[in-house]
Amino acid sequence: MCLLLVSSAAFSQNYPVDHISPELLENADAVIRNYQRDVFIENIDEKKVITRRVVTVLNQAGERYVQAYEVYDKSDDIEEQELFVYDSNGQEIEHIKQKDFRDESAYASFILYSDNRVSYFDYMPRRYPYTVEYISETVTPNTIFIREWEPLEGYRVSTEKSTASIHYPEGISLRWKSRNLENYDIQVDSVGKELKFQAKNIASLQRETYTPSFSTFAPRISVSMNQFYLEGVEGEAQDWKQFGKWMYDNLVEGLDELPQSTVQKMTSLVADAQSEEEKIRRIYQFVQDNTRYIAVMYGIGGWKPFTAREVDDLGYGDCKALTNYTKALLKTQGIESYYTVIYGGNKRDIEPDFARMQGNHVILNVPRKDSADFWLECTSQKVPFDYMGDFTDDRFALLIKPEGGEIIKTKVYQPEDNLQAIDCKIQLAANGGFQANFTRTSRGVPYGEVFRMVDYTDKEVKEFYRDDWKKIQNIQFENYEFENDREQIVFTEKINFSGERLATSAGSRLLVPLNFIQQSSIASGSGKTRKLPMQISRGKSFQDHFEFTLPENFVVEALPESTEFEAEFGKFSISITAHDHSVIEVERHLQINQGDWPASKYQEFRKFINKVNHLNNLKAVIVEKTKT
The missing domain is CATH 3.10.620.30 (C8orf32 fold)
Incomplete structure (x- = not known):
């Protein structure tokens, strides 16, 4: 192991920041300069892992990719742990030895029993960029776990070089499964009793709206032993x-x-x-x-x-x-x-x-x-x-x-299962204020987002609604009640409240937003060229009924047209009618479909969402009657 440490320190001079390709620096918080993990299966109950990880941290957000730690329990041994820190020119500025690493419980205090611990060093940089070289050697009898190889570790991190090798003896066999390796400079070699992976020059990816789980499209390889051991128990x-x-x-x-x-x-x-x-x-x-x-x-x-x-x-x-x-x-x-x-x-x-x-x-x-x-x-x-x-x-x-x-x-909730329905009567005032009688029912996944409100304090309830309905000015709550139907799995909110300046003045007219509550603008993301696939992880539905009663001496002057449309991403309809020039009734339905789409479909999706958002911002015009 001493030879490994000496050669590592001598070789570290090859890591000045200006040696990093500009393509790898673009949109990156960190660059993995060299990540080498060698796994030696000595027996069914003996595994040694030697890790050498060199990471250039470009800014504070890149700190999460240093990962200078080992999680272990009473069955494991950390035989070596060492850290070198280099400045932007690749010159060593700090050397942290194993005795300087902190050791503490790996889990929060609320866990009753656990012998899992973590040995780590949390380096506080003087300036950016800097480079960290972390070296460790661990031994464990538990061969059931072999860490996945992920040459691209997350968003906003590039990889200059990443390698992994698994060495195993006669009498033990391995399985491995690769995913998403196409379009990357990745090499896989299996010779005799050694399996080796290598990747070079993988540029960072940027998070995009409606992106599926990172692991579904990032390159990775899973490995498992057919014969294994876990805490005294062998298996095959x-x-x-x-x-x-x-x-x-x-x-x-x-x-x-x-x-x-x-x-x-x-x-x-x-x-x-x-x-x-x-x-x-x-x-x-x-x-x-x-x-x-x-x-x-x-x-x-x-x-x-x-x-x-x-x-x-x-x-x-x-x-x-x-x-x-x-x-x-x-x-x-x-x-x-x-x-x-x-x-x-x-x-x-x-x-x-x-x-x-x-x-x-x-x-x-x-x-x-x-x-x-x-x-x-x-x-x-x-x-x-x-x-x-x-x-x-x-x-x-x-x-x-x-x-x-x-x-x-497991159970799949269809869009119609994930339903929030509103029935609301709104009495408008001549100054633009209002009094509302609001009822909302939530089913499916939305139920899980609100049912715990039955245990909220009065302060917590009011804070929840003030945060959820930020657009309503000077909201005042008269009363509220909740009904949690655990049998049918339906949560009902009933609230009487008032607010100011819902309608805005335009001379003798008032402009009344017909999107009284809910269905705030849905994120449509950037209009830039998209690189990653798109996913809506769950479908959902909204059904809203709003009844606006006009202030005394006001009548309807103009209403938007009713409309409906449908696309592969969902459907929308809104019906707007006036009754006796004193009541405006709005019926609105929106369904968003669950699904996966290629990046090429994103602009179509943006058009759909932008159209929904536009129709959610419709206004009616009401006017005060001319005095005679």
């Missing part, structure tokens, strides 16, 4: 069926035993239930009423849950433990369910065509023969039965069954 798998079988046998099986008193409690709880669905609902509610979520990183690398008996006794657990507990409770009543590994948060799939350790969350699948499966989020005391929202919807997940793993797609 080449596909999801085998991998899921290993997970079931070693991480899930035998953890569902419950005290007889709890079994009897469940039997009594569902004794008069009229259907299996009602039984499942009652047991799910029992879990919500009697447990709470606490993060735990414990048991076979943090992947094995507490037993059901432990959760029953303690009354808490993490996503793994609470899911296993709910599964065990259902089993007492003969109801089958499956522990399901998934990525929670932004949409990300368990890759259906490449089996390896994936996921960051666990939920429960309850299969049904003649209708859609139930999906239970077991960590929340508030989320309704069978509600996924945008945390786990529309993505591939892994069912862990006794016979093996199975990839399944």
